[in-house]
Amino acid sequence: MDTPYSSAPLPVWERPEPQPRAAPVPLSRAKIAATAIRLADAHGLDGLSVRKIAKELGVGPMRLYDYVINRSELLDLMVDTVYAQIAEAGQRSEWRATVLALAQATREAALDHEWFADLIGGRPHLGPHALAVGESTAAALSQAPGVRGIDDLQRALGALDAFVVGALRREITERRAARSTGTDVSAWQAALGPYLTRMLETGRYPTVARLVIDGAHLNAEEAFHHNLTTILDGITSHPRT
Incomplete structure (x- = not known):
């Protein structure tokens, strides 16, 4: 999804949430951010990774990339x-x-x-x-x-x-x-x-x-x-x- 100004993706706050999937664990950006905050509170930013967040949520790491495209967006959330x-x-x-x-x-x-x-x-x-x-x-x-x-x-x-x-x-x-x-x-x-x-x-x-x-x-x-x-x-x- 391109902006009117460049080929960069829209900011995370303007992109719609992915459509719900038939998966055992429902996800949302709010849920991902809350989990990331808990991990960062406990271990600091150096101990934060998509893999650890995914493990905490009980999902595969690649599924999180439907919601955030990189670590920077995760920190923004x-x-x-x-x-x-x-x-x-x-x-x-x-x-x-x-x-x-x-x-x-x-x-x-x-x-x-x-x-x-x-x-x-x-x-x-x-x-x-x-x-x-x-x-x-x-x-x-x-x-x-x-x-x-x-x-x-x-x-x-x-x-x-x-x-x-x-x-x-x-x-x-x-x-x-x-x-x-x-x-x-x-x-x-x-x-x-x-x-x-x-x-x-x-x-x-x-x-x-x-x-x-x-x-x-x-x-x-x-x-x-x-x-x-x-x-x-x-x-x-x-x-x-």
């Missing part, structure tokens, strides 16, 4: 399934509450599905639920007092996206490091505490010392909300001159 959960948070009456809710829902989704953090931040996701989240976010930010036109909106969206992606990847990376090393962040800090104290006592790092000694030590959730609020305050209170 998985990501958009997660975005469907995030989209449910975007129903708020006030712009700031909408942005906060969507960002928090995105964080919760990434913590539930760590592989999701590996797939965001690159090329835009264009599935229907990803577009719905993008629409809700852009529509909300367009109502912020500091956003006065399309250029301001693009900058605001860019700043918000950069923060969310960076914060989630950092948090997920720390979780993975704790699992792989058997040392959580508190134990790591305790182990390196004496060294850091000696370095700060040299007086060569006075600003870092202030941050370590006098700064607030927030947990990951508190830090995410605090930094997100800082960004929204900047969008609202400090319009570009």
Whole structure:
């Protein structure tokens, strides 16, 4: 099935589901995506393959290619399934509450599905639920007092996206490091505490010392909300001159 622009196949979201077959196991793209998500949650993206998904579903691997033509399409379906959960948070009456809710829902989704953090931040996701989240976010930010036109909106969206992606990847990376090393962040800090104290006592790092000694030590959730609020305050209170 060709598009009007090239011989490339239509995106997976525009192709109709294959006709039901007289087979012991009924399939659908939603069922395939749900199974792939369960496997990725348990084993990560490196442990995900069409063969493993087919085995989990009790079908032959070739049957899955009736529904997705390659791994990229499979990942697209998985990501958009997660975005469907995030989209449910975007129903708020006030712009700031909408942005906060969507960002928090995105964080919760990434913590539930760590592989999701590996797939965001690159090329835009264009599935229907990803577009719905993008629409809700852009529509909300367009109502912020500091956003006065399309250029301001693009900058605001860019700043918000950069923060969310960076914060989630950092948090997920720390979780993975704790699992792989058997040392959580508190134990790591305790182990390196004496060294850091000696370095700060040299007086060569006075600003870092202030941050370590006098700064607030927030947990990951508190830090995410605090930094997100800082960004929204900047969008609202400090319009570009």
